[in-house]
Amino acid sequence: MDMINLTIDNRPVSVERGTSVLQAASQIGINIPSLCYMKLEDLNIENKPGGCRVCVVEVEGRRNLAPACCTDVSEGMVVKTHSMRAIHARRTVVELILSDHPTDCLKCAKAGNCDLQSLAQYLGIREIHYEGEQSTFREDTSPAIIRELDKCIRCRRCEMMCNEVQSVGALSAINRGFNAVVSPAFEMNLDHSVCTYCGQCVAVCPTGALTEVDNTGAVIRALSNPDKTVIVQTAPAVRAALGEEFGNEPGTLVTGKLAAALRRLGFNYVFDTDFAADLTILEEGTELLNRLTAYLGGDKEVKLPMLTSCCPAWVKFFEHQFPELKDIPSSARSPQQMFGSIAKSYFADKIGVNRKDLVVVSIMPCVAKKYECSREEFSVNGNPDVDFALTTRELAHLINLANIDFKSLPDEDFDQPLGESTGAGVIFGTTGGVIEAAIRTAYEVFTGKKLERLDFTELRGMEGLRRATIDFDGLPIHIGIAHGLGNARKLLEDIQQGKSQFHAIEIMSCPGGCIGGGGQPYHHGDAEILKKRQMAIYREDAGKPIRKSHENPYITKLYEEFLGSPMSEKAHHLLHTEYFDRSKSER
Amino acid sequence: MNKIKSLDDLRQLREGMQAKIKLRESGDNAENIVRIKVAMSTCGIASGAKEIMTYLMDELEQHSIEAVVSQTGCMGYCFAEPTIEVTLPGKDPIVFGDVDKYRAAEIIEKYIIHNELVDGILPANYRTIDN
């Protein structure tokens, strides 16, 4: 390995060639503040425009200060990261940013979580010497995301996520100079763009320029209305991340406390989206087996590979970008919507409540779920199956608001019947989980044999594109997995060109799957957090007594009492959906 | 148009072309070469100034003498047309009258090449229009 020796702040350090000064400094514990720079290790995500100029350092022999994030180390380099010259420049640069930033921190959604705020505090900025005109932009509210570009600091992280990682292309830098900003085409609102609401822009925005639509107020109103029965479902990835908002180490599982907190918030029934995930497996798994059987029976019309459809951002992505492939994904609704549909039919009947008086709230790691529950096809006579979707962050906020001491809560269980779930439902929260859950069921149904090994490690991991072949008792089933829409695009292009060899493909929009969702506690650029959440999900699965969806007794009961069988007419009506070509529409 | 395939092709083309813009090069460098002005007024032309000018240009070319031959207006020596004014580098202009081909050849041979004086010099009491 080619090692480079240099001196940082009078300390010798030896690092690999190609390391940046920023990384080299952090290896010896020197923290150089930065703002636009962001790197998600192992996910191949890096934002390095060298634009904010906060990380400038003094490099001996250079006329100007150098940005530590983009300056590679070189032999014999002498760097001063905290010389007075560097500190002065850094403070001035941050003052300049603040001079073009609203000072409404008190009511900013990002207060306390804002990188710019922390930086200004760290640098001890008490006065802005260069006041002047501020750039102003129209606020944009879509069903899921709010853009307040007055707060944009042009770090370009959102643009990078939207284009390079997600390949969505809803956002681009526009204009130039003082008026430069990141925006959809023609400065239209996001809902007029190809935006999928994956929320990855929100996940990486260092300030309050991009935030989710806040539904806590609506939920509070519902909870305080005595005429309403308010029930809640909570997605698998939430339990692996919520603790972070209360000071727990990343990767701490808080399933029991989560249920307890929701109950204390006043929800009448505390359910689990994992239940609906098990249901999804039965529907989607059955659909896959039907297609496979037809295919093996010589049906050339059958669409293979089958693609998963539980991720709403992914659904919107292919509706915009690959409308000609819209009959390839499974027609199964997402777990959130299956839950809503069953809750407002089966469960409402069971407890004798009119669907109009039943409010279904979901807690999701996702901002696209807000958009998903607003889709017209997921409502009956204008009444949505899921009324409100809150993000993990919003829930944390509600818990704090209600003065619930989260850490000291006892562990409680979910309510029945929609709270029972298997390990298969849990792993929906991470990339590779849906397909693993599907295989656990499909294998047994298809082969009629009991699956001995439940952990399909070949399907797990953080690689953006993964492939594996599972032996279905002599029949090799080829599986593809993609997380991040940019990776998904590659698989779709293969399908378009007829090159795809897969039978089934799992696609999740967010890097890491739902654990890395746009509604999760902010990772602030630390990819380790995502990995720890992923490990937590698999831990939860391993600890579950039942780990195969078709063995969930309440699912069996649901079919017996209500749905009949997977893919039955009733199931089709309540649990499946159709997709639309959005490539030409006014979006 | 033929392609230029070698250095020689280029050289040939250049030599051919140089003659065509030599006039401009010489103009730029007039002080250091022979300058001849041919009076080209009505009487001059009537007495054959045009032919003399062409003859001078050809002859000079033959002798490989770098020179600028230009036309000028009436010098006022109508009695002695065609008249020409010859300026050698570093010398005052001298005007020759009654220049026919024979005398032109003589002027080139004697005055321009060997710097000997030739008969028929007109008194230099006129002013060229340049001054």
Place this chain on the structure above:
Amino acid sequence: MPKIKLSQRTIEIVKEICSTFENNEGELINVLHEAQHKLGYLPAEVQELIANELNMSVAKVYGVVTFYSFFNMIPQGEFPISVCMGTACYVRGAEQILHEIKRQLNIEVGQSTPDGKFSLNCLRCVGACGLAPVVMVGEKVYGRVAPQQIRKIIAEYQEGCVRPERHEM
């Protein structure tokens, strides 16, 4: 933003331009130049079409269009007036010239007169510094312009002039 419907002919023109550049994303700027040359300006619908043809995002096309001052998203006047704001022109009084044109036409920089006859823009040095200050009307250059001449220059175009050849959307 008001929607316009592109004529079939316009669509063909744009598609043709894109295909001369082999529908290559890297040729975006050349495509935009050509389209603006043929159509006079680049409305949103044309940008959408170009994005589609070059298989790239509209946002990116818009990002490029708004980066370069040469590209226009609104139709220019029949006679676009440009005032050179290069240094040589500036020190020889370009500001007064600009002010006078604004006053005469009663429009600001970047706007067109209500009758669509004139539009006003500033441009960087045209390189005719010897003639400073310089005003261009269409392709015609007016040098050593004095504020008093503006009325006369504008009058030249007020009536009876042939509209420059341009394809209608």
Place this chain on the structure above:
Amino acid sequence: MADYKMHLLVCGGTGCKASESEQIRDNLLAEVENHDLTDEVQVVMTGCFGFCEKGPIVKVLPDNTFYVQVKPEDAVTIVEEHLVKGRQVNHLLYRDPENDKPVSDSKHMDFYKKQVRIALRNCGFINPENIDEYIARDGYAALAKCLSEQTPQEVIDEIKRSGQRGRGGGGFPTGLKWEITSKSVADQKYVVCNADEGDPGAFMDRSILEGDPHSVIEAMAICGYCTGSSKGLVYIRAEYPLAIQRLKTAITQAREYGLLGEKIFGTPFCFDITLRYGAGAFVCGEETALIHSMEGLRGEPTFKPPFPSESGYLGKPTTVNNVETLASIPVIINKGAGFFSSIGTEKSKGTKVFALAGKINNVGLIEVPMGTTLREVIFDIGGGIKGGKKFKAVQTGGPSGGCLTNSFLDTPIDYDNLISAGSMMGSGGMIVMDEDDCMVSIAKFYLEFTLDESCGKCTPCRIGNKRLFEMLDKITKGLGNEEDLTRLRTLCKVIKDTSLCGLGQTSPNPILSTLDNFFDEYLAHVRDHKCPAGQCKSLVKYTINNDKCTGCTLCFRNCPVGAITGEKRSPHYIDNSICIKCGVCYDKCKFDAVSVS
């Protein structure tokens, strides 16, 4: 082809063309035909002669007569008098400003005397649309020499020995730049000619491309040979239609002759050139921004290293050279490195082209040896200040440069001297200012330009320059205070220190240099709220002198905003709350009754 006895060269540069030089050419042609002289007289449209102040220019050869400010109708006179009767047309001759005597030969004009033309060697001499004329002037001989006699490294060594540095502004040694690309290993490399000349008030590159496009093409091919690249791109401003057209013609001709394309001069070397158009973004003069723009992206710069020489266009090694740099290359090869390095100063060799403009008598394009003093350029070549006013400052280096005063007049011009004087070479714009120019306004003018042209990627340039501009604006409106001057300087230094690219790193130079050299003027604005040059409108007040005003009502009738009131035949009065300080009343008053304070 006829053997012409006379050549009429008509300047076809943008400036002269704007003054109808094409009409002049057409009229000359018609007149030549009228007099049956088509076989004897050749009329040629050439590139820029440089003496734009006196354009349009017509030069008659072989007697080297230089006619200035020719009008289309003068064509008749030139043909009848000069061509037919052999008499120079006196009233079209240039007059020596010293003694008003006509000077017929351009060599004797002060404007040309001190010039040494290398990059401009063919401008105003050959027909740029005729490759033969370029070849006649040793064109493509340098390329032939390189291909047939020298290895790429030998050529690079020759250029390194010549000491040539990039003429685009940075002054990076050309030979070294080529060497880095030549040593980079890649399946494809590129040669890029940066013709995105954007400095306001600079038109060197445009003139070269219009007047001698082949010199650039030849040099690009030589660079291709040296660096191992077969593809050349010219990134040229779309605002230069004439240069584009001439370049296109030249490329076509070079291809027809096989001087571009496959197997040039029968050697294995292949090279061809395509054009890319800029679209009005000054920052694209920065090489990384230029490369992004060529790739069809927003022209935003990226941090260097990696330099384009290693990773440039499409990620491949790319040599980016400025037009003027390239135009000198064939001369270096033909005449040898020694010839080039014998001209100039110790660290800056050769000549430099400047675009001389502003309040100067002889506006134009000049080429002088490095080391010529500003005084020689401004007073000898430039003929001094217009209208007998006093010299105040000269701005070099465009928006990246600074304003130099009297005390720098005897400084020999080279890269290093200009930088230590607080300015820079830049691409070669030189704007002269006189006593009527307010230096705070000038600084503001440049800042406004940078503000307009900043790409907006990095904080210091995007927001910092905005704040600088706002402070200057405040000062020119008389709202500034002395503390602003300190803050101005502090912020300037941080912007220089922290900006991403050359644009931001140099954008404060116009402020810093005027703060250094004209601090009193700034002080006058902030302390006394006065503009000594009388240029800052907010600080100017127009008043009518009661004693002098006759009540003629001329000012009243001309005031665009109705700020003037008064009865006929009695003194008028200006309401300063309405007055927009346009100065019309001042200009119109025949009795000198309006005064400015």
